[in-house]
Amino acid sequence: MSDTSVRPGQEHFVAPLEETPLRAVDAVDDSAPPSSQWGEAWRQLRRRPLFWVSVVLILLVVVVAAVPSLFTSTNPRFQTLADSLGDPRDGHPFGFTRLGEDVYARTIYGARASVVVGLLSTVLVTVVGGVVGAIAGYYGGIWDALLSRISDIFFAVPLVLGAIVLITSLQSRSTLTVSLVLSLFAWPQTARIMRGSVLQTRSAEFVTAARALGLSRLQVLVRHVVPNALGPVIVIATISLGTFIAAEATLSYLGVGLPSSIVSWGGDISAAQTSLRSAPQVLFWPAAALSVTVLSFIMLGDVVRDALDPKARTR
Amino acid sequence: MSPRDANQPNLSKRPDPAPAGTPLLQVEDLHVDFRSNGRDVHAVRGASLTVHAGQTVAIVGESGSGKSTTAQAVIGLLPGTGRVTSGKVLLDGRDIAHASRREFVALRGSSIGMVPQDPMSNLNPVWTVGFQVREALRANGLDKGVNAKARAAELLKEAGLGDAERRAKQFPHEFSGGMRQRALIAIGLASRPRLLIADEPTSALDVTVQRQILDHLQSLTASLGTAVLLITHDLGLAAERAEHLVVMYKGQVVESGPALEILQRPQHPYTQRLVAAAPSLASRRLESSVVRANVVRQAEHAAVEAHEVAVAESLADLPETEEATPEVIRVENLTKVFTIRGSGARGEKLRAVDDVSFAVRRGTTTAIVGESGSGKSTVAQMVLNLIPVTEGRVLFDGVDITTLDKRQAFDFRRRVQPIFQNPYASLDPTYSIFRVVEEPLRVHGIGDSTSREARVRDLLDKVALPASSMRRFPNELSGGQRQRVAIARALALHPEVVVCDEAVSALDVLVQGQILTLLNDLQAELGLTYLFITHDLAVVRQIADDVVVMQNGKVVEAAPTDRVFEAPQQDYTRALLEAIPGGSIELGA
Numbered sequence: 001m002s003d004t005s006v007r008p009g010q011e012h013f014v015a016p017l018e019e020t021p022l023r024a025v026d027a028v029d030d031s032a033p034p035s036s037q038w039g040e041a042w043r044q045l046r047r048r049p050l051f052w053v054s055v056v057l058i059l060l061v062v063v064v065a066a067v068p069s070l071f072t073s074t075n076p077r078f079q080t081l082a083d084s085l086g087d088p089r090d091g092h093p094f095g096f097t098r099l100g101e102d103v104y105a106r107t108i109y110g111a112r113a114s115v116v117v118g119l120l121s122t123v124l125v126t127v128v129g130g131v132v133g134a135i136a137g138y139y140g141g142i143w144d145a146l147l148s149r150i151s152d153i154f155f156a157v158p159l160v161l162g163a164i165v166l167i168t169s170l171q172s173r174s175t176l177t178v179s180l181v182l183s184l185f186a187w188p189q190t191a192r193i194m195r196g197s198v199l200q201t202r203s204a205e206f207v208t209a210a211r212a213l214g215l216s217r218l219q220v221l222v223r224h225v226v227p228n229a230l231g232p233v234i235v236i237a238t239i240s241l242g243t244f245i246a247a248e249a250t251l252s253y254l255g256v257g258l259p260s261s262i263v264s265w266g267g268d269i270s271a272a273q274t275s276l277r278s279a280p281q282v283l284f285w286p287a288a289a290l291s292v293t294v295l296s297f298i299m300l301g302d303v304v305r306d307a308l309d310p311k312a313r314t315r
Numbered sequence: 316m317s318p319r320d321a322n323q324p325n326l327s328k329r330p331d332p333a334p335a336g337t338p339l340l341q342v343e344d345l346h347v348d349f350r351s352n353g354r355d356v357h358a359v360r361g362a363s364l365t366v367h368a369g370q371t372v373a374i375v376g377e378s379g380s381g382k383s384t385t386a387q388a389v390i391g392l393l394p395g396t397g398r399v400t401s402g403k404v405l406l407d408g409r410d411i412a413h414a415s416r417r418e419f420v421a422l423r424g425s426s427i428g429m430v431p432q433d434p435m436s437n438l439n440p441v442w443t444v445g446f447q448v449r450e451a452l453r454a455n456g457l458d459k460g461v462n463a464k465a466r467a468a469e470l471l472k473e474a475g476l477g478d479a480e481r482r483a484k485q486f487p488h489e490f491s492g493g494m495r496q497r498a499l500i501a502i503g504l505a506s507r508p509r510l511l512i513a514d515e516p517t518s519a520l521d522v523t524v525q526r527q528i529l530d531h532l533q534s535l536t537a538s539l540g541t542a543v544l545l546i547t548h549d550l551g552l553a554a555e556r557a558e559h560l561v562v563m564y565k566g567q568v569v570e571s572g573p574a575l576e577i578l579q580r581p582q583h584p585y586t587q588r589l590v591a592a593a594p595s596l597a598s599r600r601l602e603s604s605v606v607r608a609n610v611v612r613q614a615e616h617a618a619v620e621a622h623e624v625a626v627a628e629s630l631a632d633l634p635e636t637e638e639a640t641p642e643v644i645r646v647e648n649l650t651k652v653f654t655i656r657g658s659g660a661r662g663e664k665l666r667a668v669d670d671v672s673f674a675v676r677r678g679t680t681t682a683i684v685g686e687s688g689s690g691k692s693t694v695a696q697m698v699l700n701l702i703p704v705t706e707g708r709v710l711f712d713g714v715d716i717t718t719l720d721k722r723q724a725f726d727f728r729r730r731v732q733p734i735f736q737n738p739y740a741s742l743d744p745t746y747s748i749f750r751v752v753e754e755p756l757r758v759h760g761i762g763d764s765t766s767r768e769a770r771v772r773d774l775l776d777k778v779a780l781p782a783s784s785m786r787r788f789p790n791e792l793s794g795g796q797r798q799r800v801a802i803a804r805a806l807a808l809h810p811e812v813v814v815c816d817e818a819v820s821a822l823d824v825l826v827q828g829q830i831l832t833l834l835n836d837l838q839a840e841l842g843l844t845y846l847f848i849t850h851d852l853a854v855v856r857q858i859a860d861d862v863v864v865m866q867n868g869k870v871v872e873a874a875p876t877d878r879v880f881e882a883p884q885q886d887y888t889r890a891l892l893e894a895i896p897g898g899s900i901e902l903g904a
Binding site: 006008022040227228 | 338341365367370559564567568569570571572573576577582583584585588699701724725728729731732733735736737740741742743744745747754755758759780781783784788790792793795796801804808825826829
């Protein structure tokens with residue numbers, strides 16, 4: 001074949017200019033409104049029905065926890081033995097416990113213990129785990145070796161088992177001590193996630209660029225690395241909030257969590273166990289409240305993860 | 316069609332079919348849509364092209380032009396939500412645009428082969444290379460028991476791998492990038508397809524390796540009579556390798572025809588732009604609006620003043636400096652040793668930079684050229700004072716920067732600024748463009764918020780970005796725009812030297828040309844000195860005054876650009892020059 005012969009279908013073709021108008025090289029598109037990464041995540045979230053469902057449920061639980069008296073005027077600790085395991089009736093829609101307490105009022109008042117323990121533990125775990133993970137990941141070397149080994153030690157102890165062992169040796173139990181004990185065994189997971197996330201961000205070119213600007217190592221960590229490494233930690237915090245509530249209920253159910261003077265779903269489930277056959281509704285309501293609350297946080301964590309990391313989205 | 320004999324490498328040239336015969340591949344008015352955020356995005360809009368048996372056809376275009384999508388539609392591998400909405404893909408006259416999954420499985424490998432772009436991720440790391448070649452044979456029913464192993468080794472040998480039998484037992488991580496690409500070519504050609512789609516087959520490789528691989532691919536496909544559909548962003552490379560060019564822009568074919576004709580007489584304005592911007596075809600240093608000789612003189616003059624001021628101010632406590640020299644940076648016997656694997660004395664040592672010396676004249680551009688692993692970026696990092704020096708000195712204005720204390724190092728940062736390669740990673744995604752550009756001013760405590768905002772506006776104007784982009788975030792900008800933001804950030808502190816580490820390598824050719832022009836104009840306007848790190852000699856020719864060629868951590872050759880290009884002294888430099896794709900093609904008047 002010679003160079004000059006043109007095969008059929010391969011003649012010199014030029015598209016009419018009006019079909020593909022030539023644009024300026026690399027012009028800035030001014031049509032869309034500015035949006036940050038977080039703004040983009042919010043736009044994603046806004047469109048998900050699951051997000052709104054979980055937000056509404058969580059808000060409801062939080063309001064109930066903050067001002068339970070809005071929802072019931074019955075004292076959850078008021079016992080009338082005549083009503084023991086009594087059926088629902090006017091003003092007492094969920095019936096009565098074995099001790100004759102109003103199940104509805106106890107379910108309402110039980111929210112506070114769960115929400116406080118959940119929030120407190122999450123905040124503690126995120127702060128401690130986040131700081132430890134950030135230092136280990138960013139400074140590396142001896143810091144990493146030391147902090148990672150320490151967190152491995154705590155990581156090796158199962159959350160609930162460790163909590164039971166430690167908590168039974170405590171003199172006084174309150175929402176604060178329960179949260180502290182849960183956090184003590186839960187922070188390594190957050191630390192690991194933060195460490196991995198920081199390791200990934202640390203080598204980005206914008207970090208080198210920041211150092212070349214004259215920022216100190218700490219300034220680079222605080223201003224550039226941590227904000228970019230926060231996404232996965234936020235996701236795990238949201239999800240673990242639910243698991244802390246469940247863990248608190250587990251401890252209370254086992255009788256080693258909150259003292260019986262504090263109304264809690266776990267304690268009520270434990271107490272209702274004895275009357276499961278004769279009056280299942282006594283168990284049902286606190287258990288349902290617990291499940292819905294835990295589920296809401298886990299659902300929220302799920303949609304937040306999708307919004308922050310579109311790659312992880314399930315198709 | 317008779318089944319080809321798989322055990323016998325058919326190296327004799329098959330007779331060309333009659334010119335009047337049916338083309339091997341005919342794409343007619345192809346439309347491909349993707350669904351994104353509930354909207355249809357038209358990736359390919361009415362593309363048509365023809366490939367005859369045994370012919371090499373190249374699709375050229377920038378990222379987002381639809382060139383890869385077109386090829387993926389041909390082989391039925393459209394990713395995600397992509398689908399062919401209309402048009403025909405005729406293979407041997409049979410329409411396969413809407414072929415079923417089963418039909419495509421039968422076609423792939425045996426009729427259409429594929430060599431993917433990234434040799435690093437396209438081989439499965441848990442299987443040996445030989446196994447993966449045999450897998451390609453097996454998938455097409457050519458796996459003949461004991462013969463398969465020998466056949467796989469044969470195919471690897473054919474693709475240019477020496478010692479193929481031993482190599483076949485190795486894993487991908489034991490292969491270099493070029494060797495992996497050869498293995499992928501062996502897999503692509505394993506079942507003797509009549510059409511091989513090569514999607515940017517060498518864009519991840521060094522130029523000299525790229526040349527070897529393409530040469531080999533060319534002779535191999537010619538002897539097998541395989542037609543090649545080459546997808547590339549590099550017009551020079553396309554023109555050098557293909558008889559027929561198809562230029563795509565925004566999903567449409569804007570021009571197609573014989574390669575040389577298109578290159579020499581481009582008709583469509585986009586093609587004209589592309590030809591004009593192709594760095595491999597350009598032959599001269601970019602000239603700015605200001606005469607360059609003047610610039611250098613002015614810069615030297617300004618430098619002497621700046622030097623005096625600097626000495627009087629922040630650098631007053633520095634060690635005694637020599638007289639201001641025209642040399643702003645002087646690197647002396649610079650060595651960097653990294654410890655890899657293990658630590659302390661037992662660790663393996665790697666001499667990334669070995670006794671490197673060169674000087675950078677004020678107001679000029681010095682390019683450090685080398686392939687991956689040459690140590691060029693490590694030199695840049697040491698000049699930027701970002702990593703410690705193992706041995707040797709880096710003199711900035713006569714002062715050794717390796718001995719600066721904290722305060723002096725902080726002041727040094729104002730005078731030398733970097734621009735990095737990856738526009739997608741060099742800006743903090745959580746920062747608005749305003750904060751990105753303002754940060755250096757804030758860090759160095761320059762001005763109040765009002766004057767800083769005015770300065771940011773001014774800087775964005777300098778890099779030709781509208782002030783409205785201040786409130787935007789990096790993810791909203793294109794690669795070229797981000798790189799302009801990075802330039803604005805680098806210029807915020809009025810630096811004397813800007814270190815560009817592969818600053819244009821990740822950009823499309825037109826955008827690359829635009830950024831190079833911008834850098835050149837800024838140099839003229841502000842009297843900047845550039846240290847330009849790049850693997851691309853074509854870019855060097857456009858921007859550099861002096862060239863330092865590096866190989867394996869050592870300086871191979873250092874000379875003014877024109878001398879390096881016209882009379883290279885070293886074999887390695889010559890090999891690099893010869894490897895520039897399309898460098899030998901003469902352009903029409």
